[in-house]
Amino acid sequence: MSAVLAYGLAGAALIAIGLYALIVRRHLLRKILAMNVVGNGVFLVLVALAKRSAVPDPVPHAMVLTGIVVAVSATALALALAVRVRDATGQATLDERRGTAAEAGRGRDAPG
Amino acid sequence: MDAIAQLSLAAIDVVLALALVGLAAGALSVRSLFTGVVLFVGLGLLLALAWVRLDAPDLALAEAGIGAGLAGALLLAAARRLAGPVHRERIGDDEEA
Amino acid sequence: MPLLVRFLAATLSLAVGGLVAWAVLGLPESAGLREAVTAQMDRSGVSHPVTAVLLNFRGYDTLLEVAVLLLALIAAWSLRLAPPGRSPERPGLVLRELVRLLVPVLIVLAGYLLWLGAHAPGGAFQAGALLAGAGVLLALVEVRPLGATPPFALRLLAAAGVLVFLAVALLAMWGGRLLEYPPEWAGLLILAIESAATVSIGLALAYLFRGDEPTTHREGGERT
Numbered sequence: 001m002s003a004v005l006a007y008g009l010a011g012a013a014l015i016a017i018g019l020y021a022l023i024v025r026r027h028l029l030r031k032i033l034a035m036n037v038v039g040n041g042v043f044l045v046l047v048a049l050a051k052r053s054a055v056p057d058p059v060p061h062a063m064v065l066t067g068i069v070v071a072v073s074a075t076a077l078a079l080a081l082a083v084r085v086r087d088a089t090g091q092a093t094l095d096e097r098r099g100t101a102a103e104a105g106r107g108r109d110a111p112g
Numbered sequence: 113m114d115a116i117a118q119l120s121l122a123a124i125d126v127v128l129a130l131a132l133v134g135l136a137a138g139a140l141s142v143r144s145l146f147t148g149v150v151l152f153v154g155l156g157l158l159l160a161l162a163w164v165r166l167d168a169p170d171l172a173l174a175e176a177g178i179g180a181g182l183a184g185a186l187l188l189a190a191a192r193r194l195a196g197p198v199h200r201e202r203i204g205d206d207e208e209a
Numbered sequence: 210m211p212l213l214v215r216f217l218a219a220t221l222s223l224a225v226g227g228l229v230a231w232a233v234l235g236l237p238e239s240a241g242l243r244e245a246v247t248a249q250m251d252r253s254g255v256s257h258p259v260t261a262v263l264l265n266f267r268g269y270d271t272l273l274e275v276a277v278l279l280l281a282l283i284a285a286w287s288l289r290l291a292p293p294g295r296s297p298e299r300p301g302l303v304l305r306e307l308v309r310l311l312v313p314v315l316i317v318l319a320g321y322l323l324w325l326g327a328h329a330p331g332g333a334f335q336a337g338a339l340l341a342g343a344g345v346l347l348a349l350v351e352v353r354p355l356g357a358t359p360p361f362a363l364r365l366l367a368a369a370g371v372l373v374f375l376a377v378a379l380l381a382m383w384g385g386r387l388l389e390y391p392p393e394w395a396g397l398l399i400l401a402i403e404s405a406a407t408v409s410i411g412l413a414l415a416y417l418f419r420g421d422e423p424t425t426h427r428e429g430g431e432r433t
Contacts, residue, residue, distance in 0.1 A: 002122045007162055008233035010129035014136050016226025021140035023218040029145055029187070029194050033152055036183065037136045040159055044132075045229060047166050050241060056167045057241030058258035062267055065259070066274045068174050069334055069410070072183050073281035076417040079190040080285040087290070092194040169330035170259045173322070177338030182414050185345050189418065 008048035014041025026093040028082040032075060039071045125165060131158055145195055149187045156180030254395025255327040263332065264399045268388045272378060275370040275406055282367060282413045286422050300350045308346045315343040323407050327396065333403035337410025344415025353423075354415050360423035363412065370409030374402050 018037030025031055043064045050060035086092040132155060139151035156179045163172040246258050246266065253261035263271050319339040326332025344354040355363060377398050378388045385391070390398045416422070 002125060005233070006125045006129040007166060009230050010132050010162075012226045012230035012233060013133045015229055016222040017133070017136050017140065019225055020218050020222040023221070024215055025140065027145070027194075029191060030140065030148065033148060033187070034140055036152065037140065037155070040136075040155065040179075041229075043171075044159070044162065045233060047163065047168050047171065048233065049236060050168075051166045052236070052238050053240040053243060055240075055243060057243045058246055058262050059242045059267070061168050061171055061259045062262040063270070064168075064171055065174055065263060065334060066270055068171070068179050069274055070277050072178050072186070072414070073278045073417075075183055076186050076414075077281040077284050079186055080288050080290060080417075080420070083190060083193050083290055084288050086194055170332065170335070173330060173335040174338060177335060177342065178414075182338060182341055182345070182418070185418050189420075 004048045004051050007044050011041045011044030011048060014038070014044060017041075028085065028092045028094065029079075031094075032078050032082065035078075036071060036075060039067065043067055121165075128158060128162055128165065132162065145191045146188075149184070149191050152187065153180050153184035156184065252392045252395070254390065254392065254397075254399050257326065257328050257330065257332075259330070260326050260332050260399070264402060265390065265395060268374075268378070272371075272374045272388070275374060275409060278410060278413050279368055279371050282417060285417055285420075290420055305350055308350050308352075312343045312346060315339050315346075319343075319407065319411070323403055326403060327400065333406040334410060336403075336407040337414070340407065340411025341414035341418070344411060345418050348415065348419045354412065358423075363423040367409055367412045367416070370402075370406035373405035377402055 015038050018034045018039075018041060021034035022031055022038065025034060046060045046064050047056075050057040082092060135151050135155040135158065139148045139155060142148050142151065156175060160172045160175040160180065163169070163175055243258075246262060249266065250256065250258065250261055253265045255261050255264070316339075319336040322331040322339065323333060323336040324331075326335070347354050355366075358366075377390070381387065381389050381391070381398075
């Protein structure tokens with residue numbers, strides 16, 4: 001079952017890459033992209049495992065279909081929240097060096 | 113003939129899987145937010161191809177429409193509004209790790 | 210970002226990814242739940258297994274999913290974001306003509322996919338995605354989807370997916386338990402649920418893209 005192997009491992013790689021970027025990247029949009037990448041990796045693993053038999057198992061397909069819609073809903077809300085953060089504080093990153101975003105909005109010299 | 117078909121399908125699978133990983137890594141590491149979003153949409157479209165290879169046509173339809181199309185539109189619209197500090201307008205500039 | 214955090218994040222990510230990869234490599238060949246689904250297919254009301262699982266066997270998950278989409282829409286509306294600035298020029302001729310051609314085609318295709326879902330790949334979510342695409346195209350030429358409809362009706366349509374699904378689920382309790390459709394009505398009930406869900410999904414995703422809410426007054430520059 002080479003298809004299962006290739007896509008399942010690709011899914012695992014996507015989960016790892018997305019998780020690293022989610023933690024390390026500071027820009028909010030980048031974090032949202034990273035969460036979507038992790039989600040896509042999970043879907044890949046699920047659907048790859050569903051293909052272990054010649055005729056695939058339909059239950060993981062239905063679960064991933066649900067997952068795609070929920071992921072887009074969450075992304076839409078997350079983007080709206082990010083835009084709100086940007087409008088309220090003037091920046092769209094989570095940056096520990098400048099303390100809270102509110103302090104950064106008030107002045108650049110507030111210590112972290 | 114069957115062996116050639118099987119070999120080429122296996123090759124497609126390997127290349128597609130590598131392309132997925134490469135696109136994901138690229139989308140999350142390029143400097144420009146806009147390029148990242150574009151690469152992410154590309155990831156979604158290739159993912160739709162992967163669903164076809166995994167015998168999941170419903171997922172392929174949904175991924176192309178929602179995962180790549182709608183999410184791409186949402187992300188592009190947001191990237192435009194989130195790019196950079198307030199006084200800069202170009203999408204290519206943004207503060208990054 | 211300090212090097213220690215990066216190192217810890219990398220270790221964590223590699224550990225999680227490695228665990229998943231090890232699981233993928235180690236799981237035995239298995240048909241999963243396919244036989245269980247196939248055994249119950251003639252009681253499900255449709256002939257496509259994914260649709261049967263989605264709308265009948267695991268209908269509860271799908272009910273919660275349309276509810277999540279509605280919730281995201283309500284939450285995004287409650288943030289009261291200023292809608293993105295309009296571009297000063299009128300949308301170009303190519304775009305306007307393209308939208309004029311594509312939107313009716315998209316609507317017909319959406320109806321086709323909705324009907325197709327009962328016996329072939331397709332269904333409410335794919336059809337809803339096409340309707341949302343039509344809504345996005347209309348937003349690009351600054352036309353409101355279903356522009357002449359009063360805002361309350363639009364909000365009701367956005368909630369219709371959840372409402373119809375919930376109504377069918379509760380009505381099923383008449384003869385059985387929650388979400389247990391009587392087998393002779395199952396096909397019709399699933400079609401009704403999917404139709405309402407298609408419209409709701411299309412409207413919700415289109416408005417999530419637009420960023421504004423249905424309003425009663427017409428702003429200057431609105432073109433139909």
